[in-house]
Amino acid sequence: MIAEAVALGLDCVEHGYELTADVAALMAERGTALVPTLLVTRCKEFFDELGVPEWMQARSLGAGPCHLDSFATAVAAGVEVLLGSDMPPFWHFEGTNASVRELEYMSEAGIGPARALYAGTLGPVRWLGADGDLGTVQPGRYADLVAMDDDPAERTSAFRGVRWVMAGGRVVRDDRAGWSVP
Numbered sequence: 001m002i003a004e005a006v007a008l009g010l011d012c013v014e015h016g017y018e019l020t021a022d023v024a025a026l027m028a029e030r031g032t033a034l035v036p037t038l039l040v041t042r043c044k045e046f047f048d049e050l051g052v053p054e055w056m057q058a059r060s061l062g063a064g065p066c067h068l069d070s071f072a073t074a075v076a077a078g079v080e081v082l083l084g085s086d087m088p089p090f091w092h093f094e095g096t097n098a099s100v101r102e103l104e105y106m107s108e109a110g111i112g113p114a115r116a117l118y119a120g121t122l123g124p125v126r127w128l129g130a131d132g133d134l135g136t137v138q139p140g141r142y143a144d145l146v147a148m149d150d151d152p153a154e155r156t157s158a159f160r161g162v163r164w165v166m167a168g169g170r171v172v173r174d175d176r177a178g179w180s181v182p
Helices: 002-007 021-030 044-050 054-062 064-077 098-120 122-127 156-161
Strands: 012-014 033-035 145-148 162-167 170-174
Touching: 002 012, 002 021, 021 064, 044 054, 064 098, 098 122, 098 156, 145 156, 156 162
Parallel strands: 012 033
Antiparallel strands: 145 162, 162 170
16 A cells, blocks of 8 residues: 555655565655654553553554564665654653654664754755755754754764754753853
8 A cells, every 4th residue: 555655656654564675665766755653663651641542552562573674674775764753742751752762763773873863854854845944054044953962963862962942043942051162
């Protein structure tokens, strides 16, 4: 079914359970992105908090190994991976928020920190066709910026240390007290 949708022009697959090598190759050829939402097969605590019935949890959590295999198949085929989650993005999960943990899972599962950084930033900008307004620091752009303790292109967990946020050219978070510049 996914193969048929991709052949008809589908531009993004969510989850991507049970992708075959042929489907992943077709996705890569057609430029169909994958938003794997790896958290959804690893989030028992979230399901418990929401009161999701055990039978439904078992179904989702049981798909975890197959989900990772499909993700690896897509990555090996060169499919573009983008950030997304079925959890609310700022839901507290495993010591951080759902968005950061999803990036960490994607990095750990095979794409590495630099590609995870792209999956959460420039990839969606390009996919949404917003590169005229976002993605670079220059006059006329939105000026959405973050600063953190470490380099996210080297360690995906650097996103756990976001200390400063600018949105639309306005500082909306500033936790820099105590920072020292090397």
